[in-house]
Amino acid sequence: MLLAKTIAARLILVTVLCTALVFALVLGVVDYRSQAIVEAEAAQSARHLAQASVYRVEAVLGAVTKTTEGLARTLESGEIGDQELRTLLRRSVESNPEIFGAAAAFEPAELGGPERRYAPYYFRSGDKISSMQLDETENYPLHDWYQIPRELGRAQWSEPYYDEGGSKTLMASLSVPFYSGSGEQRRIRGIVTADIALDWLTKTVDAIKVLDTGYAFLLSRNGTVITHPDAARMLNETIFSVAEARDDPAMRELGRRMIRGESGFAPYLTFKEVKSRLYYAPIPSTGWTLAIVFPEAELFADVRTLTLTVTAMGIAGLLLLAGITLRIARSLTRPLGELAAATAAISEGRFDVRLPSGNAQDEVGALSRAFRAMTIALREHIRRLVETTSAKERIEGELRVAHDIQMSILPKMLPLLPQRAEFDLHAAMVTAKEVGGDFYDFFEIDDNHLCLVIADVAGKGVPAALFMAVTKTLLKANAKAGRSAAEILGKVNDEIARDNEQSMFVTVFCGILNLKSGELVYTNAGHNPPVLMRRGAAPEWLPGKPQLVVGAMPAIGYCSSSIVLERGDRLMLYTDGVTEAVDLDGTFYGEQRLLQDVAHTSGSVRDDVAALITAVESFAAGTEPADDITVMLVEFRGPGLE
Amino acid sequence: MTRLFALLMLIGMVMLQATARAEQPPAAPLKKATLALLWLPQAQFAGYYVALDKGIYRRHGIDLTILPGGPGRSPANALRDGQADFALMWLGTALQRRAAGLPIVNVAQIVQRSSLVLVARKAAGIETVADLAGRKVGLWGDDLAVAPRAFLDRHGVTVQPVPQSETVNLFLRGGVDVASAMWYNEYHTILNAGVDADELTVFRLGSDELNIPEDGLYTLKTILARDPALVDGFVRATLEGWQEAIANPEPALDIVLARMREAKLPADRVHQKWMLSRLAEVIRPSGDDAVTGELSRSDLDALVAELQRTALLRAPIGYDDFVRPIDAAR
Known part of the structure; x- marks a missing residue:
């Protein structure tokens, strides 16, 4: 490298490289630590945000659960006539704005035969409460809302579904089994179910706005996307099918953690493949998962800006440092260069060459002054040498003559x-x-x-x-x-x-x-x-x-x-x-x-x-x-x- | 140069169109026909939708209407009631309906092998067939239970049957230890509800002794007698449609997904893709390119024997009476 051949270039190269290295190291550590701090804060705020939302949702679901469980216990408490049952169902819908509809479906065996069905259903229809017989439209024992709580023997929230019938909204049903007798005699009598429209839930989740484009979504227990800003995803895909389409085992594992009811903060690639962080927490009563997405670019925007600013400042500083180093190196090496040129001139015998002034009080100044003194001494010495040489030459000439004379006084041979x-x-x-x-x-x-x-x-x-x-x-x-x-x-x-x-x-x-x-x-x-x-x-x-x-x-x-x-x-x-x-x-x-x-x-x-x-x-x-x-x-x- | 090329292209296209037009029988009006499917639109029926959307049925002179199935809708009944001219049915169903007096004929056997499986959770301690004993097993109704029952019977295992709904949620929630599943559908649904394949024990129900072919095309004897050309055209177009759907799965999926969205069904491309590729495996079990549509005589005889053994079928049904050989269409 041509540049590195001069002292100035070497000095700049070493200084700037070392400084840049230290700077990059410091910047890297600061960036990493800042990201970790921001991430920790984001996780913290996400936890609060999620918890608040989960509490709101739980409050509503809790009210529905209470009503439905109450209905089931009432049915268990004794023989209730058909009219009484219908009044109970109607009142449950009327007095609970969250509940869209309620039904009591009876176990066929309880009705007297495997083909017997009886399931009155009361539901909102505009401002009125209407009723219908579910047993007339569907074979309810074979439906999830009936069969799952029946087989499990406990209350169950259904997977959310889109109600094509009356409400035209996203719905979910809570089904609670009710029994007769106790101990050995305990027999299932049927299922009480309450349908709730989930539009309020959708709104609650949609209302969660994080940063600029961050959002929240809900997953069902099967990992099905219940609400999502991208409506086409809703009820269409599970997080696992997205993971399969992307061949992303990490996303599948994340989905499994989510449906297991865990909570956490994890790296996440959104459906639109935006690098993000995801906070997820369960909604305990339904087993659904609330997930909040923090786009990384926005999450770390401040850190990025800070890093960029510091980098820009660092680069400017490095340039300045390079400039100053260049100046110092030049002021050091310029007299040296001139001295080198002067030495070359002197070695050719040109003693009249102009020497650098050497006014500086530093080592280079001392060198210049010493060089000047040396030149003067050298000039004097050479002058003397010339004189001596000429004297010597004269004497030698005389001696040669003397030799000739001496030889001449010796007798000639021939x-x-x-x-x-x-x-x-x-x-x-x-x-x-x-x-x-x-x-x-x-x-x-x-x-x-x-x-x-x-x-x-x-x-x-x-x-x-x-x-x-x-x-x-x-x-x-x-x-x-x-x-x-x-x-x-x-x-x-x-x-x-x-x-x-x-x-x-x-x-x-x-x-x-x-x-x-x-x-x-x-x-x-x-x-x-x-x-x-x-x-x-x-x-x-x-x-x-x-x-x-x-x-x-x-x-x-x-x-x-x-x-x-x-x-x-x-x-x-x-x-x-x-x-x-x-x-x-x-x-x-x-x-x-x-x-x-x-x-x-x-x-x-x-x-x-x-x-x-x-x-x-x-x-x-x-x-x-x-x-x-x-x-x-x-x-x-x-x-x-x- | 470019202009010359373009001109040649133009001439070529005009000539092609002319020959294409010349091939078509002049002024032959399209025959209207309806096909009743087993279920709502999904990749299980990709071949029929592809043949319809790509104009293959029209090319064979048929203006086809597809009647999707669904809960409580039976293709056999659609055939019986004259709502459909053709119906997709499982072989077992068809045999039982035929025995019950519905004069149907198998005109093509699309799916050659059974995709029915029993899926169990390893966590419930089920690793072998013997482990199934006494378990709650989700079973579908009617002929969908034939293969599982035969399977359990063959292995001498008695289980606690639980009627299975259209979903696998009961299984996913732990309401049953074992669920019935189609390899191309419910099995994948279970995987994509977050259960890993290595957490499951899968029992494939098809065997060498008892292979139960599934989706087949049926028509009434009367329709066949009235218009065999319609039947032939329909069969040829259908086989071509399947050929096309298997060869070019992505466009086929586009068609299926469009139908699903139209029907407001969850349209999960990943799931449909799984379904189509699994279907391709049972439509062409040998891996050959051709979709034969042929019902194996031995498969039919074995199934008839099994149905008789389990008293689902009283009298035997002969191959030649029940099947219109696929060569007739060719």
Whole structure:
């Protein structure tokens, strides 16, 4: 998600999501609890409503029951003549406005035979009370109103029915059996019945209005719909047939609870399939059920409105929160973004980039200020670096020149005294720094004598180079014919030591080779012993007493040694840059390795010098060169063949 | 394209009408006839109402009037008194009326099997036939009691008979432990008064030895002799009506319910639907598509024997004398 890549987006996402979650949770709980409270209140008010209606209905039915039971007891009390019976029936109808009609139907056996029937009936006809004989129109023993109380032996309300005859209204009949005798002798004599029109009941139930569209209905003991706002349902269907049509076992179970005479509050889908709650309570004397329907939408309308309002407020709040978070996040991240851009610019070297003001007193402000300070410091540092670099470059340039000069004062190799065939010689120097403290020299003192010098000034760099130049000049100036190597070094030592405020010194090997005789007279003033390579023999150290270095102190008496070189003998001079070269493990090249390496050389002096330098350099490969490496190889060839 | 199609349709329809008109016998006036039913309008008679409302009787040249039954109205008497030309009767009733001298002939047997059952409450401790002994059992009168009595007799059970009214309320209130019921009617009424099927023990009265076919169509011998073509047309139309009602129950129910509302009867579609589908089971017990209308010779003989055994019938009645074979109509 592109949005979530920025801090601001992440912040908003997390904040808003978490808040929304908490909000939804709270809202859900509140909604659920409110519904439960509303439902409980509705159940409570439904109970009151139902009870009040049931009391009203019971009052009427009770009056009818009392009258009818009274009639039955009167008939039981003794022999009553036909005229008396008729008067009783007429008076019962007359004096009880609830009663539409009343009859006394006699048991055929009581009348003297199974085919005998007698059932006078008095009923309202307009304002008058009329009478008729039920036995003339129907076989009453086979009717529910007669048969059920007879078989059960107790008073029964009939299922409500629509009277197609006189009243054209919904009717129900209360039938009460009456007997003669008692105990074993007790025999049924007949049934007293009172018909009541149920229009008042219909009105009572219809008058129950709940909320906007809520209503009440009545069910008979069979679950038949007695009254219902939808007239087509009345007496047509039972709650069970509706349940069957809908294949709704829960509704069937509800219906069974209702006809069992239970009361309760249950979810209910109306015949028009409106989700509702249903409160049901029995009408005890008839076994009918009064049911009150509360459409859910109306019942919970207030809760819904509240929930909707709170939801709307919550959404508005979330939007506001998102806006504020965005603002804060932006104010935090804008300087960061600018700093990032500035850093990119600075890394490209544009120090003149404008930095965020960083006036804020928060962490971002501190960061801005620190960044500004850092930029200024960086700029200063770079300026200094540029200056230093240019100074260094100048010095390096000068050093390069100095190196060239130093190299130039060393004797040139070729052509090397081409007229002299008595010896061959090659020398090479690799400096560790631009300028070094090593040097070598060779020159003819006279026709027969060749002076060979190799030296190493203590210290490195420019001072050593300058000291080396002085020493070389002094050596050459003092190398006069007839002087021995010891005498030459003594003179040079005296001159150097005289004004040696820097206390610098130099190790020198100086030898004078007689080109005719091969005699080499030499003095080693603190220098590495040269390697003598007799022709056909193993290399060996040139013998000789080590003596003090040149320049350390004045008036040193040097002494000389001498050997005679045969034709083909070689002498290798070198500085400590060779033996003290170290490899990566810190091991010195060492003198033993030198002897071994030179033992295998057998080419020209030039090649062998190059081979040794290569050997040393490859040994020390990867390390910083610590010291100058100087090698000089001389081969005595004897006097010319001429 | 559309116009061409419409034109072709129009031509087609005109031609169809022309052929239809050509098929009808020219200027044959419709014969008036009346059918007396067993009871008030309900799905038990769906086939007759469907055949009437869909013009099937008219197509067979009959202008039929249906005479609904009801309490105290006997189709046999309507036939006897000349109020009806055809009557719907149970086979048992018809045999007894014939024995009593009413010259009736079975022209079609619609319902092939008995739907009579005895229903008892398990709560009253009735699980087996033996449990019926000594119980108050609601029994309908006349020939409706033939099957229950034969059933109880066969199982050697003596009960306390209580005349049963048109309702099952006595049973529902607990006035009797057992009630007579038609599988397609009262049994469902009991269920839809809130009694669950598993709370009831049901004894089916029809058996292999004694299958008692119920609704059959009857006419007087005189009518058959006078106008066999009318009888044939009537039978064919009726079978067709049943075929139609069973094949398309919903429109058939619409027709029945309309009749019921007309008669101001409780018109419970769910109940009528149950009734029609149960009727279909006993009209076509084999499950075949065809409504045969044929009375099985063995069924008749078995019932005659049973009626004689219980002294409801004195002399035997022969199949060929009593039944006009259904092939005659075909």
